[in-house]
Amino acid sequence: MTLGDLLVHLRARAGGVFYSDVAEAKGIPVLRIVRAERTTSVPDLSDAELARLADYFGVPIEELQQAKRQTRAEVTAYLGGQEKAHAPARLRLRGAGVVSGPVVWRDRHAVALRQPGGAVLVVYRTSIERWG
Amino acid sequence: MPSNSLRPIRERKGLTIAQLAGKTSISIRTLQSYEAGERAISPDDLRKLSRVLYASPAEILQAWEPPRSPPSSRPAAESRAPTPPPAAPPAREAGSRRPAGARPGPPRSAVARPARSPREPAPPRPPGPATAGQLEQIRNLGRRLGLDEADLVDRLGSPLELLDRAAARAAITSLRKEMEESGRWQPRIAEGPDQEGAYLARLRDHQVPIAVQLINGERYQGQIVDFTPYVIRIRDEQTGAEISLRKLAIAYYLTRGPVDDAR
Numbered sequence: 001m002t003l004g005d006l007l008v009h010l011r012a013r014a015g016g017v018f019y020s021d022v023a024e025a026k027g028i029p030v031l032r033i034v035r036a037e038r039t040t041s042v043p044d045l046s047d048a049e050l051a052r053l054a055d056y057f058g059v060p061i062e063e064l065q066q067a068k069r070q071t072r073a074e075v076t077a078y079l080g081g082q083e084k085a086h087a088p089a090r091l092r093l094r095g096a097g098v099v100s101g102p103v104v105w106r107d108r109h110a111v112a113l114r115q116p117g118g119a120v121l122v123v124y125r126t127s128i129e130r131w132g
Numbered sequence: 133m134p135s136n137s138l139r140p141i142r143e144r145k146g147l148t149i150a151q152l153a154g155k156t157s158i159s160i161r162t163l164q165s166y167e168a169g170e171r172a173i174s175p176d177d178l179r180k181l182s183r184v185l186y187a188s189p190a191e192i193l194q195a196w197e198p199p200r201s202p203p204s205s206r207p208a209a210e211s212r213a214p215t216p217p218p219a220a221p222p223a224r225e226a227g228s229r230r231p232a233g234a235r236p237g238p239p240r241s242a243v244a245r246p247a248r249s250p251r252e253p254a255p256p257r258p259p260g261p262a263t264a265g266q267l268e269q270i271r272n273l274g275r276r277l278g279l280d281e282a283d284l285v286d287r288l289g290s291p292l293e294l295l296d297r298a299a300a301r302a303a304i305t306s307l308r309k310e311m312e313e314s315g316r317w318q319p320r321i322a323e324g325p326d327q328e329g330a331y332l333a334r335l336r337d338h339q340v341p342i343a344v345q346l347i348n349g350e351r352y353q354g355q356i357v358d359f360t361p362y363v364i365r366i367r368d369e370q371t372g373a374e375i376s377l378r379k380l381a382i383a384y385y386l387t388r389g390p391v392d393d394a395r
Contacts, residue, residue: 096383105327118390127383
């Protein structure tokens with residue numbers, strides 16, 4: 001899971017708090033949080049800032065640090081590569097085990113995987129924990 | 133008077149004109165005249181409406197004949213199913229104040245553009261010196277391959293500034309190929325335009341039953357009634373109630389049977 005997706009999820013889990021709520025409470029410029037959530041490469045949040053965010057959301061900082069190492073571009077490259085090769089993509093989801101299947105379509109937020117029998121399974125990127 | 137489909141779409145979303153005005157910052161009077169077909173929808177407003185209503189500009193502009201019967205028997209209002217029970221649906225827990233994720237609306241490319249006359253094929257460029265952009269690309273590729281200016285001159289057989297356009301193009305192609313083969317560079321794969329909106333619309337229109345698996349382990353089954361960039365509303369199979377599920381709380385959703393035109 002990427003840091004951006006994780007932050008979106010944590011904000012939602014905290015009751016849908018705004019960027020600005022987090023920013024104000026922790027003294028991090030709003031734009032840095034916005035950018036960290038949306039960037040496709042490595043978010044430029046420092047360890048100190050990650051520590052403050054971990055504190056705000058009540059999660060271990062390791063979770064944020066690990067997420068920071070996984071970029072959106074990597075997920076996209078993986079899904080795009082499997083799609084091009086007509087190979088099944090394999091995704092570990094938070095709270096829902098492992099799913100796999102050839103990519104039917106994908107966009108910024110979700111990816112559709114063909115299932116045996118022809119059914120289609122749509123996975124949201126915010127729930128992808130690991131891929132490959 | 134033939135009109136646009138603004139009103140039926142708005143009603144399907146359960147919005148009043150005033151609410152729509154609030155969400156789009158278009159005035160109530162303007163919206164009224166749009167719905168009555170008295171004014172053409174401005175491109176700017178069309179973009180706002182498309183985003184807020186999660187409908188493509190083409191859908192909004194589609195001609196639609198307002199019913200002559202009194203407003204109390206609007207077909208759109210009648211077919212509405214019971215609204216969700218007051219007991220908060222579980223998925224709401226994932227943030228009821230506002231959608232947290234920055235999910236953009238329909239892709240920009242979906243916005244109506246004035247019809248352009250078919251473009252004539254560009255005339256072949258006259259031969260000439262390499263452009264500044266080409267030279268920059270060559271230097272950038274060289275840098276990433278660990279080649280400095282002298283190495284590049286060596287390899288290309290002439291100072292960069294003296295390359296002509298065709299030679300520069302060939303150099304870029306070969307350097308890029310080398311880059312790909314070195315495994316240090318992968319072509320950037322785009323995330324791509326919105327696909328889910330069209331897919332959900334098809335599932336809704338064909339009344340395809342789906343199962344929705346939430347991150348917290350809960351599971352719902354039913355048909356899609358409607359959706360926005362943040363929420364999917366389904367009619368629960370067992371209770372018949374409508375449930376709003378926030379996409380952020382969803383791990384995946386699965387169609388029960390095969391889907392042919394999933395793209």
